[in-house]
Amino acid sequence: MKTAEKILLISLDLFNSQGERHTTSVDIANELDISPGNLYYHYKGKDDIINALVDSYISKINDVPQSTENHEDFYKYLFYCLETMHLFRFLFQNIAEISNQYPAITSKLQRLAKFQRQHLRNSLSELQNKGILKGSSTDIDLLLDIISLTLFQSLNYYQMQGDSLSNPDIVYRTLMTIYFSLQPYYQATSDTAEIKMAILNKTLIKKT
Numbered sequence: 001m002k003t004a005e006k007i008l009l010i011s012l013d014l015f016n017s018q019g020e021r022h023t024t025s026v027d028i029a030n031e032l033d034i035s036p037g038n039l040y041y042h043y044k045g046k047d048d049i050i051n052a053l054v055d056s057y058i059s060k061i062n063d064v065p066q067s068t069e070n071h072e073d074f075y076k077y078l079f080y081c082l083e084t085m086h087l088f089r090f091l092f093q094n095i096a097e098i099s100n101q102y103p104a105i106t107s108k109l110q111r112l113a114k115f116q117r118q119h120l121r122n123s124l125s126e127l128q129n130k131g132i133l134k135g136s137s138t139d140i141d142l143l144l145d146i147i148s149l150t151l152f153q154s155l156n157y158y159q160m161q162g163d164s165l166s167n168p169d170i171v172y173r174t175l176m177t178i179y180f181s182l183q184p185y186y187q188a189t190s191d192t193a194e195i196k197m198a199i200l201n202k203t204l205i206k207k208t
Helices: 005-016 027-031 036-042 046-062 071-087 097-101 105-128 137-160 169-186 190-200
Strands: none
Touching: 005 027, 005 036, 027 036, 027 046, 046 071, 046 105, 046 190, 071 137, 071 169, 071 190, 097 105, 105 137, 105 169, 137 169, 169 190
């Protein structure tokens, strides 16, 4: 693995475990057992590292499959988004503060959030067209707000509750919160019951 890649991996681990504000470029260099000069050869400073990590996060989100063929695809998309957000969780533990401190990344994250919101809107509309989801266009807009708020604020909530953010179960807990937000709008079908059980049993995504 190249030094530049190692720097990003170690930085991500330190930012997630110790917090971005408590981690310096020197801390990263020490963890890698390299000189600060070697680190600065690859990245001018922490700003550059943060920017590179945001680019990596965006790339991974853009690689998430966006199929809307069936109901399960909707939750698989949410799962992979949440899993990726959990991997880069330092960005979302205090997203407002990060955005203020590193304004260069704000527009990138905003564009991505708009892209995700549009895909979720299309997915909800497709579920509505297929008779899986009921409700007016206003209901769909409000559900979209709930889903978006849950996606981007769940880590803040769990942190406030004193939960360990390193626990990957947070992904399924957040997914179940979204499911229960939508449940009153579902038509009674075995499909929705199966998806609910898959989320509860953590078998929605079968690991190979």
